[in-house]
Amino acid sequence: MTIDTQPRAVLDPEPQSLRETTRNARRRERFSKGMTFLLFGTVMAAIVPLVTLLTIVVVNGWPAINGEFFTQVEPLSYRDRGGGYLHGIVGTLYMTGIATLISAPLGLGAAVYLNERPGRYANIVRFFTDVMTGVPSVFVGLAVYALIVSGSGGFGLGFGTLAGAIALSIIMLPIVVRSSEEMLRLVPADLKAASYGLGARQWQTTFRVTLPAAAPGLTTGAILAVARGAGETAPLIMTALGARQVVTQLTGAPQSDVGLLMLGGFRQPFDAGIERAWAGGFTLIAIVLILSIVARAIARRSQL
Template sequence: MSTTDTTDTTAKTTETGHRSLLVKQGNAGARAVKNRISTGVLTAAMAIAVVPLLLIIWEVTRRGIGAIHWDFFTTDEPSYRQEGGYRAGFVGTAYVMGGAILMSVPLGLATAIYVVEYGRETRAGRRLSDLIRFFTDVMTGIPSIFVGLFVYGFMVSSTGGLGQGFNAFAGSVAIAIIMLPIVARSSEEMLKLVPDEWRNASYALGASKSRTVLTTVLPAAAPGLATGSMLAVARGAGETAPLIMTILGSQYLVSSYFEGAQGAVPLQIYRGARQQFEAGIERAWGGALSLFLLVLILVVLARWLGSKANKLK
């Protein structure tokens, strides 16, 4: 054997006779080309998906920034021809979303905890968990107008159900129904990401099931849980159809939560964008920009609080 052949064989094998990891196999070049092609295709797909979002943000910001000023948040909406604000809509949205969050987030989180932590312990629990997943998936795809019609017939209409008339509480129930499956499914996926080794370590230290969930699982999944909840809030904050059927809308400030038609920013945007006067259309763009900024602030705040909680665990 020549000296060159001996050197090549030594370079390709270790002392134990195995192939060195530093040696490229014969198809390494082809794999590298495929990897670059796949990376390019995925990058292009991501760019295409982001372009519509950037265009929407640009258009809403360009047309709505002129309407954002202090009076826009502190004055009620006059006629469409005159300048004014969306105070009634912001207060009404706070009422509706506050109630919806209190209803949907705790219930959705509790549902996810049962499905992930308790439902898989017994055969009956697994069947119930599968049934819960099925119904949450179905509820996610239900058109929001159907939810509005259901709440209208059950809580608003005087000919059936509770018959309380249009009010902010009925709007909160409708939005909570829309948010609930989103919170439940997103929270379930986040809880599944917590390694079982962490749970077993907690059990080994003598912690009970409930204590393990409260002190180990939930803090570990906190950033994801917060983000999922904020996604549900973002979905609910922009809903219009259910609010038409439940709170009707008002241009003037209404302080009652259980009585009287209530205002909401999505309703004012919808009605302002339908008319032909420039002042009303500009307010509609300003309301859209305000909703976008509000959701953005909530998402950033939730992520920050979740990361802080994750560092302190």
């Protein structure tokens, strides 16, 4: 028999206890442990900067937060203490709000389209939506400037709230589309079939079954998009421009923004301006993190 050509004893000299491991196995196990520890190190490399960043923003920003910060505008000179970012906060909320009103319905409609009418066109739209999530926000700012703000695009709207809001909505749109599509996809086909089986039309099925079933997830996606919009500053340089007082007009006057005020403040060598910038950073982080926590809480409650 061929089995005998290699004597058993060579492979397995004597019965071995399972507790006795070979040197090679021990070495491999040690190496595995070491590498696992290294992986833990990489996690720390992400957590340490995050914790550091949050700590520093809180430590520097919290002392500068006071009633005045939310109720007054910034003094004319970065040397002067006091005053606040009221105009910036108003501008940020104003522009983010309008941007949400534009991007949420449009994005939701596109997502419903992708979900309800699959096919070549849907694939093209989905692909370019993905591409659009990667378009630099500063380019969006430039493009909105060229299209809408400057006269050459045919609109000549000028710097202001609406221009800034449109830029933000373009940044938020693909986020809303893709996150909504993911959520709509989770709605069981059973539910839609049941609705059609009862003689519901497509729009009735969408509004009465699909959207309500996906509502928590859709809200989550929309809130995350809002958080993203509220934290954007770069495109506002070319569209909102910045202002020194509270602006309520939709068009015709440049609008302010927390990020723009920070940018102006912390690049000047004056303590008062820098302190307000820290307070602004604290405010932005607070808004964005609260929004994301709310979004995740809603997502967890989703039944899908």
